[in-house]
Amino acid sequence: MHNAQRYSQAFIPTQKEVPTEAQIPSHQLLVRGGMVRQLAAGVFSYYPLGWRTAQKVMNIIREEMNAIGGMEFHLPALNPIEIWEATNRVEAMGDVMFHIKNRPGLVLAPTHEEIITHHATQHIQSYKDLPQIWYQIQTKFRNEARPRSGILRGRQFLMKDSYSMDTTWEGLDESYDKHAQAYRNIFTRCGLKFFVVGASSGAMGGSKSQEFMVESEFGEDTCAITDAPDGGYAYAANIEAATSLVEKVGRVESNPPIERFATPTAKTIDELVQQHQLIEHRCAKSVVYICDDKPILALMRGNDELNEAKLQSAVKAAQLRPATDDEILRIFGAHCGSLGPVNAPKDLLVIADTLLENANGLVSGANQDGVHFKNIDLQRDASIAFYADLRTVQAGEQAPDGSGPLRMVKAIEIGHIFKLGTKYSVALNANFLDKDGKQQPIIMGSYGIGVERIIACFVEQHHDEKGIQWSATIAPYHVQIVLLGANKSELIRATGEELFAQLSRTYHVLLDDRDTTAGVKFNDADLLGMPVQLVLGEKNLSVGNVEVKHRITGERSIVALTDLNALLQSLLGN
């Protein structure tokens, strides 16, 4: 990478106006700083400054991947469709996969599990060939229905993905853990504040998976987190998995027999509570879902919200959806305001949230319009197939590890690690001979990082009203030298040249030698956001001093030229 750049010869098209298509700060600043430019929806050109940062991020990734034994590949974006058909993913991807119109046998690769596995099939023969970690940092193509948020969600994007291949499940665990640590190193070196959550593996197949997340109001996932005293995160979980410490409803001492009562105008829990002076937590709400074509009644505490993902894993359903009003009427003979676990249809699966475990003294619908039961004892009066955690946690509840009240935040996924298992190796016959001469499928893992998301998330986390505040690790340049009145002062010109030459031996330096006013240069410097600005002006320089501005803290100090190197070292950590 070129270490020394004169601004007067560079292509850095900055602009004052915020582009209308850019809606979020990172997108706005990257465009205003002349780093990226949108070409079409979800498609971006990287201009030289933006590309430098992208390359620095990719180099950090590369170093950390190499450190865990990764081998870098360069794989084709054009893929034969047959390979994707072998794993059924043409169908699974559906519209997300780009197909080539005038060459129907080819598709654009949305990821590379198939291609990697294909090459493994060709070359991996023996357990002696394993383990391997293969990775690539390349452009992927996904026909997103709605690209948005600048480079956060595009139709073509830079992604690092790696694939581990092991002979044993223990080996997979090791490869997975290596990646988990490498990812922490990568995001930390890039200067991101992030957290890790467990995740469902979704359509990828496989078992364990974790997502690396960055808190952002522009995120597409919701997570429950608690803050740690050190400024990091203590507890973190996707809302689909998050739990909290909430007291169970439990049992009350007096346990009279079940009793019907009329509730003609109570259709909701709130109305029920209000009209009949009940305790909300002792009302049991019935929610009906159709899970793989079978109806299921899920019993929730009061106004607790059911989480579909939790329900799905509790009943191990491939598909599920809320039952329609018609279906409910047909199944229960009552409308949805009056459903309950007592006298439920015979073959109906009834499950309940763990907060209701063995509770009594409950109120719930009687499966007859306008009628509820009170004094329900779930042990005595209902037949609950099993209890499971089904409820969505609420902000303010205590985290399960006791680390404080939960905050609900939006988050952006910047990395994802999976234990894939043998899905792809089996489908594509990627086998090896073990020590006993037996053929076994390779045990795989798959690990992705969104390169551009790192950049966008970094800018989201590190900017002010003037511009970006790069960390030294991924800044396009470390130092921006601002020459003031160089056309009038030989001293400034000469000193500038000298510093430029000298500093670029150690740092990446941008020399603002343009013939323009100080204000323009200062504002561009703040917008571009190099961590250190060196301001060379007549007054300071005439007594052997320069001004050093630390972009991140905004701190300025006047130092003697002779002390400059020491200060730069402390600011840039080099």
Place this chain on the structure above:
RNA sequence: CGGAGUGUAGCUCAGCCCGGCUAGAGCACUACGUUCGGGACGUAGGGGCCGGAGGUUCGAAUCCUCUCACUCCGACCA
């Protein structure tokens, strides 16, 4: 893919309802001069198929139809 909105100069926008001289402003750009430590000022300039196609009309940036693109909300999201 459903709903909403926007397309006029490199960028941000006005003009459109209510059709009418050569289509405007600010920023940016060019030249000259004055400025020169926080987006300076003056003077003079260059730059437009008013997203595209069709229609209505004596006349369309403006009205109608179709189409394309982009943005937002939703659905979707390894």
